[in-house]
Amino acid sequence: MTRYLLRSVAPLGAERTDLLLGDGVILAVGADAREAAGRDAVVVDGDGLVALPGLVDLHTHLREPGREDTETVRSGTRAAAAGGFTAVHAMANTDPVADTAGVVEQVWRLGRDAGYADVRPVGAVTIGLAGERLAELGAMATSAARVRVFSDDGKCVWDPVLMRRALEYTRAFDGVVAQHAQEPRLTQGSQMHEGAVSAEIGLAGWPAVAEEAIIARDVLLAEHVGGRLHVQHLSTAGSVEIVRWAKARGIRVTAEATPHHLLLTDELARTYDPVFKVNPPLRTAEDVEAVRAGLADGTIDVVATDHAPHAAQDKDCEWSAAAFGMTGLETALSVVQHVMVDDGPFGWADVARVLSVTPAAIGGVTDHGRPLEAGEPASLVLVDPAARTVVDPAAQATASRNSPFAGRELPGAVRWTFLRGHATLADGVLTEADR
Numbered sequence: 378m379t380r381y382l383l384r385s386v387a388p389l390g391a392e393r394t395d396l397l398l399g400d401g402v403i404l405a406v407g408a409d410a411r412e413a414a415g416r417d418a419v420v421v422d423g424d425g426l427v428a429l430p431g432l433v434d435l436h437t438h439l440r441e442p443g444r445e446d447t448e449t450v451r452s453g454t455r456a457a458a459a460g461g462f463t464a465v466h467a468m469a470n471t472d473p474v475a476d477t478a479g480v481v482e483q484v485w486r487l488g489r490d491a492g493y494a495d496v497r498p499v500g501a502v503t504i505g506l507a508g509e510r511l512a513e514l515g516a517m518a519t520s521a522a523r524v525r526v527f528s529d530d531g532k533c534v535w536d537p538v539l540m541r542r543a544l545e546y547t548r549a550f551d552g553v554v555a556q557h558a559q560e561p562r563l564t565q566g567s568q569m570h571e572g573a574v575s576a577e578i579g580l581a582g583w584p585a586v587a588e589e590a591i592i593a594r595d596v597l598l599a600e601h602v603g604g605r606l607h608v609q610h611l612s613t614a615g616s617v618e619i620v621r622w623a624k625a626r627g628i629r630v631t632a633e634a635t636p637h638h639l640l641l642t643d644e645l646a647r648t649y650d651p652v653f654k655v656n657p658p659l660r661t662a663e664d665v666e667a668v669r670a671g672l673a674d675g676t677i678d679v680v681a682t683d684h685a686p687h688a689a690q691d692k693d694c695e696w697s698a699a700a701f702g703m704t705g706l707e708t709a710l711s712v713v714q715h716v717m718v719d720d721g722p723f724g725w726a727d728v729a730r731v732l733s734v735t736p737a738a739i740g741g742v743t744d745h746g747r748p749l750e751a752g753e754p755a756s757l758v759l760v761d762p763a764a765r766t767v768v769d770p771a772a773q774a775t776a777s778r779n780s781p782f783a784g785r786e787l788p789g790a791v792r793w794t795f796l797r798g799h800a801t802l803a804d805g806v807l808t809e810a811d812r
């Protein structure tokens with residue numbers, strides 16, 4: 378296996394040092410690394426590059442099985458590698474739904490065979506995402522895919538009794554129930570955030586209370602039964618308040634925010650461009666501020682992409698007919714750098730925490746999000762924070778083109794991604810993955 382000597386990189390943005398990668402692990406750090414490298418190590422000039430543990434996404438739509446025209450496990454994990462991710466959690470809203478041990482094992486195997494990132498399948502909470510009967514959570518947990526995260530994402534687990542049972546049952550294997558908090562009756566026919574802009578342009582509104590009411594109910598259910606709740610794609614100021622309150626009370630709740638909810642607002646709906654149509658919807662500037670503050674103070678634990686690729690025909694149409702969702706794997710790190718580092722309070726250790734260490738902990742992915750120390754798995758990413766790139770969806774590795782950041786200049790560029798010592802991205806170019 379190729380050895381890599383990463384010269385003069387800055388782990389977590391701290392003092393520069395050398396890292397030697399080989400045999401799937403970090404073999405040595407500092408002066409030892411240079412000495413142990415030998416002659417045949419590939420030398421990577423890391424001058425100006427920040428080293429982070431490989432990013433871990435808690436919320437990715439890979440679309441396989443069922444919608445391979447929009448993404449496959451292979452194309453989606455290539456996009457992940459290009460974005461600096463070494464592990465992704467694949468959502469269950471595929472066709473067939475990932476609600477059995479058979480389907481989650483299939484997705485897990487496709488990820489392993491592609492070789493670009495570790496794929497951790499998310500299991501459905503209810504059979505067929507229908508919200509009627511619990512899926513076989515235990516069988517998915519004990520399968521080869523070792524499922525720890527369960528979600529009906531795309532749909533809300535509305536029935537409070539089912540939600541309670543899922544929170545209870547997942548305790549047996551330290552699982553977590555990840556909720557898509559959307560009260561279905563309050564959002565029937567909704568097209569965008571309910572507020573001044575929706576009133577003005579005449580699109581049906583999705584009120585903040587439809588998200589907040591479910592989160593409030595679920596944190597109380599989690600408290601009642603002692604289960605672990607994860608709030609997906611939290612988007613409103615009120616949601617941040619509720620999670621803050623629940624954490625102060627000692628309730629076992631974690632929360633994620635997406636890059637788009639950290640940067641974009643409902644003003645973009647004025648374009649009527651469906652690339653900005655997403656669930657939950659883009660909210661107001663005040664909500665964006667509150668989500669940023671919640672991420673800064675730890676109320677929101679992680680940034681998750683909610684990478685949701687869609688076919689051109691489902692996006693290049695009238696707003697009301699378009700699908701909800703936007704891509705995000707290849708822009709997430711740049712958006713976080715822009716919002717939280719360049720224009721915010723974060724250092725690179727904070728970035729590593731919200732994009733790698735904590736998502737790995739929530740998902741139970743024990744060999745990712747590790748310290749950059751000798752003996753640890755060599756799954757890491759090298760970023761050039763001084764680079765600037767104009768987002769071009771046509772140049773991305775994802776099989777879909779629905780990036781809400783198209784045409785925007787964003788800071789930072791991922792240069793190298795290593796998965797257990799194998800370069801999946803080499804100097805900005807995707808490699809042939811290790812099989």
Ligand SMILES: NC(=O)N[C@@H](CC(=O)O)C(=O)O
Nearest residue numbers: 438530531655656685701702
């Ligand atoms: N976010 C979205 O708007 N869409 C997601 C589903 C989801 O995350 O709710 C999708 O699967 O397309």
Ligand SMILES: [Zn+2]
Nearest residue numbers: 530531557609
């Ligand atoms: Zn969702």
Ligand SMILES: [Zn+2]
Nearest residue numbers: 468530531683
């Ligand atoms: Zn989603």
